[in-house]
């Protein structure tokens with residue numbers, strides 16, 4: 001993602017070492033997370049923590065250093081997100097430790113002990129599937145910040161703020177909330193009729209600005225949701241609800257090119273790994289951080305220009321200034 005080529009063994013080891021030695025974050029970032037109310041929203045907490053890192057590190061752009069800073073940021077994102085979970089669950093702070101994968105280091109820091117292989121594998125796949133997707137709203141927001149030569153940590157804050165919305169990265173949480181609201185597979189049809197057909201609500205986890213067919217990542221998430229559902233009745237119930245809802249959604253909306261997107265099944269995977277709904281967008285962010293950084297660095301190093309759109313003024317050509325006291 002960062003270097004444009006698959007690494008040689010020695011390159012991979014160098015990147016892995018850099019990642020493993022970068023999990024520490026300044027105490028002020030962890031203290032800030034723990035000082036805020038437990039109900040605080042996850043992406044807001046990530047923005048706050050990254051604001052602290054931006055203030056303390058404030059790195060300048062240097063070709064020789066940018067990619068190393070990117071790896072440091074990915075490691076620190078895992079630390080921040082694991083500790084947001086721990087703070088919200090009333091657990092003590094814990095720094096991720098080196099392991100065979102970022103997925104394992106992150107999960108074991110969050111949950112505070114050994115995590116079974118099938119959950120680590122599902123997390124690893126989720127980190128890969130969400131890593132990058134061209135220039136969606138969050139990447140665009142971060143690119144605008146990067147184009148001003150703002151520091152890389154601040155660019156992440158910009159990207160996070162756009163990711164959070166339910167039309168973008170927040171959709172996995174909204175999709176899963178639908179499954180919870182429905183409650184059982186036999187209630188899907190009635191819920192769909194009332195909410196989607198009659199009240200004309202948007203079916204969350206469906207539709208995409210680019211795809212006019214099934215999002216290929218959704219099929220892979222579904223496969224891992226199925227694996228996590230085996231032996232877990234609660235996950236199986238949500239999967240059954242999702243499958244029925246998917247069928248009704250495709251029957252109703254495929255004519256408009258609206259199909260399930262990557263967020264439709266990902267929440268079931270995150271829930272199956274053991275995370276509550278409030279973590280879903282944060283996990284998306286943990287994965288997408290690498291893709292964002294690759295875009296920012298490529299843009300600044302290879303085609304840098306300040307991003308500054310113009311607007312076409314369509315109002316009246318002449319307006320007189322009326323003093324406040326004369327405005328009625």
Ligand SMILES: CC(=O)SCCNC(=O)CCNC(=O)[C@H](O)C(C)(C)COP(=O)(O)OP(=O)(O)OC[C@H]1O[C@@H](n2cnc3c(N)ncnc32)[C@H](O)[C@@H]1OP(=O)(O)O
Nearest residue numbers: 166167168169171202203204205206207208209256258261
């Ligand atoms: C990782 C990601 O960010 S993936 C996207 C995650 N977001 C969601 O799942 C939220 C739900 N989806 C949506 O709101 C939209 O599909 C978006 C914002 C993602 C993309 O929207 P656009 O490409 O701009 O589609 P647009 O809003 O123009 O809709 C086109 C038509 O499809 C319909 N449509 C699009 N998405 C949906 C949906 N989820 N449910 C019902 N109808 C939909 C619209 O009502 C519209 O119908 P019309 O032509 O009869 O008015």
Ligand SMILES: O=C([O-])CC(=O)C(=O)O
Nearest residue numbers: 132133136137209210262
């Ligand atoms: O590409 C988009 O518009 C949304 C996105 O980030 C994704 O699908 O991963």
